[in-house]
Ligand SMILES: *[C@@H]1O[C@H](CO)[C@@H](O)[C@H](O)[C@H]1NC(C)=O
């Protein structure tokens with residue numbers, strides 16, 4: 001079946017991320033195996049039309065016309081960029097239609113709104129009830145009444161730990177999660193996606209809305225992803241839709257002593273002359289989900305060290321995933337229903353990626 005969405009963005013960005021990380025692996029393999037290197041070089045030569053190339057063998061007048069075709073191709077890339085701008089506009093338009101539903105979701109989660117009986121009816125519940133035998137039904141009833149009493153005692157508000165549970169259920173996010181992050185994420189009440197305004201450079205912002213808490217004074221933490229949606233002048237044929245170029249976080253106003261992105265360590269220092277030893281305390285970065293809000297900066301020259309590059313590649317994937325999957329279908333990640341589907345998606349993307357490779361290296 002046809003998923004225009006995934007054609008427009010999903011695959012493209014994920015493929016970009018995948019290429020970033022797999023290119024390095026490939027290089028390593030190639031370096032280690034001269035035969036692979038030679039075979040690849042031959043195929044690439046075939047593609048470039050260099051030494052053994054077909055292009056070289058063409059008469060000058062034909063080569064000239066091929067250049068004209070390439071110029072047409074550049075124009076196509078610019079039209080494609082316009083296409084993606086319109087996709088972005090459509091997304092903005094539809095975001096406004098989804099928003100009231102997401103707001104209601106948030107109100108139910110944070111107990112600002114109690115859904116009616118009618119709103120709480122769900123078909124699957126009835127089916128389940130029908131399948132239990134009479135005896136089980138009695139037990140179930142007793143159990144439910146007990147649970148009801150428990151609930152009245154604890155009186156849970158809304159849906160406790162909704163977003164924290166979502167985070168724990170998604171590998172991509174739970175990998176970043178540290179134990180000391182969990183008490184903080186219990187206060188997360190909503191994640192919103194905001195698109196850039198028309199006429200502005202293309203970007204989207206993830207807003208993490210928190211209830212008042214002991215950890216920091218911010219009520220909203222933000223992460224903005226800037227996209228490039230036009231062909232690169234120097235390499236127009238590589239254009240394949242919008243790409244995340246860089247991202248910016250925000251300053252978290254941690255309450256004193258609550259900064260989980262820092263830890264203090266004690267270090268022994270030896271005095272050079274006297275040989276005496278003293279203990280000094282140093283603060284060093286600590287693993288935390290909240291490092292998500294201080295991503296590595298891309299320097300002016302655009303060159304990053306390997307670590308930062310890897311952090312950013314993972315970061316872009318996470319940002320994209322939150323926007324594209326988590327925010328639109330949060331409840332299904334809370335219940336776990338969306339998780340199997342995602343595995344399927346990844347398989348599909350893997351297969352597509354393989355196809356892509358085959359196309360790049362013609363037989
Ligand atoms: C730093 O990380 C460790 C282990 O992940 C954790 O136990 C500790 O609480 C963190 N430090 C602070 C100050 O949050």
Ligand SMILES: *[C@@H]1O[C@H](CO)[C@@H](O)[C@H](O)[C@H]1NC(C)=O
Nearest residue numbers: 252253254259261262285286
């Ligand atoms: C929290 O820790 C980070 C380093 O991880 C540091 O850059 C920041 O200034 C600290 N914030 C506060 C309020 O202490």
